[in-house]
Amino acid sequence: MTDPLLRVAERKIPRVRQSLAKRHKQESRFRFYGIASILSVMTFLVFLLGAIVTTGSSAFLTTEIQMTFTVDKSDAELSSRSLIRQALRDEFTEVSGREDRRKLYKFLSEESEYIVEDKIVAMPNSQRQLILWLPTGDRVNQFSKGKLKLDDKTGFSQSEYVWYKALDSQGRVRTTFNWRFFTNGDSRNPEVAGVAGALVGSILTLLVTMSLSFPIGVGAAIYLEEYAPKNRLTDFIEININNLAAVPSIVFGLLGLAIFLNVLGLPRSTPIVGGLVLTLMTLPTIIISSRASLKAVPPSIRDGALAMGASRTQVVFHHVLPLALPGMLTGSIIGMAQALGETAPLLMIGMVAFIVDIPGGFTDAATALPVQIFLWSENPERGFVELTSAAIMLLLVFLFLMNGLAIYLRRKLERRW
Structure with missing residues (x-):
């Protein structure tokens, strides 16, 4: 004779198996949702950090131009701004228009005036010639890094490109580590601004x-x-x-x-x-x-x-x-x-x-x-x-x-x- 408890257990076994299968599916779905959430967060984090690093890594590099100045410390009207502009005009004598001269003067950063002024004060009276690597303006700096395209309307103009290539062919353009980012304070000029x-x-x-x-x-x-x-x-x-x-x-x-x-x-x-x-x-x-x-x-x-x-x-x-x-x-x-x-x-x-x-x-x-x-x-x-x-x-x-x-x-x- 069959035990009644066994008969009841045999009838309940299919329902128990269905319940177990249902719970296993729920656990699998929950595990899948958890893994998907973690992966989505990690993907967003990697994308965010990647965008920040890709955009900001170029800030640790800067472009400089070598300039040579003839200094007469006995000149009462001597100023670093006029000295820089005269050196640029002597370098590119063909520049005559007012708009072109404005672009040429912006080839070097405005911070260059203070650098030249400090060097003139520190140089001995017997020295007449001053050779310095000076920071470029923002447009030249961005073009050198590939952030500014050659375009007469919105980007780097053709005349600026000619001046840049002329200096570069003479080995007077270099890209170096931007120490000013760590040593300077804030500035209106991004090429010399620091933290x-x-x-x-x-x-x-x-x-x-x-x-x-x-x-x-x-x-x-x-x-x-x-x-x-x-x-x-x-x-x-x-x-x-x-x-x-x-x-x-x-x-x-x-x-x-x-x-x-x-x-x-x-x-x-x-x-x-x-x-x-x-x-x-x-x-x-x-x-x-x-x-x-x-x-x-x-x-x-x-x-x-x-x-x-x-x-x-x-x-x-x-x-x-x-x-x-x-x-x-x-x-x-x-x-x-x-x-x-x-x-x-x-x-x-x-x-x-x-x-x-x-x-x-x-x-x-x-x-x-x-x-x-x-x-x-x-x-x-x-x-x-x-x-x-x-x-x-x-x-x-x-x-x-x-x-x-x-x-x-x-x-x-x-x-x-």
């Missing part, structure tokens, strides 16, 4: 931010986690800290404009004001990450220290804080990386100004790297397109380094319980 001023401004701003936000954030986290009583007031403070972490960054810029500039009267467009604004913005992130690091320390550490006769302050600062410090540093570095890429709050406090000189202190007028990218993206000249992409590449390098440092510290110093 040194913005980079120094970002570093000074982050120094102010780190020196204020880390001790204040860690101190607030220690108090809330280890000392503060659990009541409505502390609950209200915790809720507001979590809410501040989600507030748009431009709100902190408005707060800095209202308090630091209008009420306290601090100097506009300076790293100290930018650092104060970014401190307000990064404090919630540092407090939240620091509290999470303190919570991750096992209660047995506290209990063991108390059992050995340590006071509450000794428990916190001698035992708990050293174990939680790696997580705090990681959260702080991530907060600094976020602050490095912020633009909106700095725009509100005036760090969008055109700054040529490299700042020498915390109260000097300065701008920041993200703001410099924003300024260059609005300029119409062709050269600023590649400068914008090159500055983005530099900003991404710093962000990758800071996030890599945070990951390294977390893996190197963090203890697993």
Whole structure:
């Protein structure tokens, strides 16, 4: 006689198999959707980075022309501009029209005047001849890199091409590494514009931010986690800290404009004001990450220290804080990386100004790297397109380094319980 349970099981086996097959198909579809999502994100990321690198890599090269000048330092009317223009006219004597002369004078960058002037001041009185490699104008620079086509209407004109080939045939045109991109401040001329001023401004701003936000954030986290009583007031403070972490960054810029500039009267467009604004913005992130690091320390550490006769302050600062410090540093570095890429709050406090000189202190007028990218993206000249992409590449390098440092510290110093 057949067992009734076996008969029931035999009837249910097909339905069980159908259910298993259906679940396996669902899991396969879910796995496919996940892989497709990851591939689409990676494709977009590669396309984005590829476009930035392709556009910005040419900014690290620049074109220079060798010029020879005959200098008479006793001439009272001697000026670098007239010296450069006279040398160009002597080089191309056939140029006579006003429009052609204007194009010829733009063959060299306006920055060449300051370079020649500095060299004339430094040269000895006995020297009469001056040979210099000078930066070309933006049109010549872009044509040399293949970014400007030979076209009389919109591109490189035929007359400019003839002058360029004449100099090139004499070996007086060269393409070299663009050190000015790393050593110069901002400029109206893209061929000599650099990120040194913005980079120094970002570093000074982050120094102010780190020196204020880390001790204040860690101190607030220690108090809330280890000392503060659990009541409505502390609950209200915790809720507001979590809410501040989600507030748009431009709100902190408005707060800095209202308090630091209008009420306290601090100097506009300076790293100290930018650092104060970014401190307000990064404090919630540092407090939240620091509290999470303190919570991750096992209660047995506290209990063991108390059992050995340590006071509450000794428990916190001698035992708990050293174990939680790696997580705090990681959260702080991530907060600094976020602050490095912020633009909106700095725009509100005036760090969008055109700054040529490299700042020498915390109260000097300065701008920041993200703001410099924003300024260059609005300029119409062709050269600023590649400068914008090159500055983005530099900003991404710093962000990758800071996030890599945070990951390294977390893996190197963090203890697993």
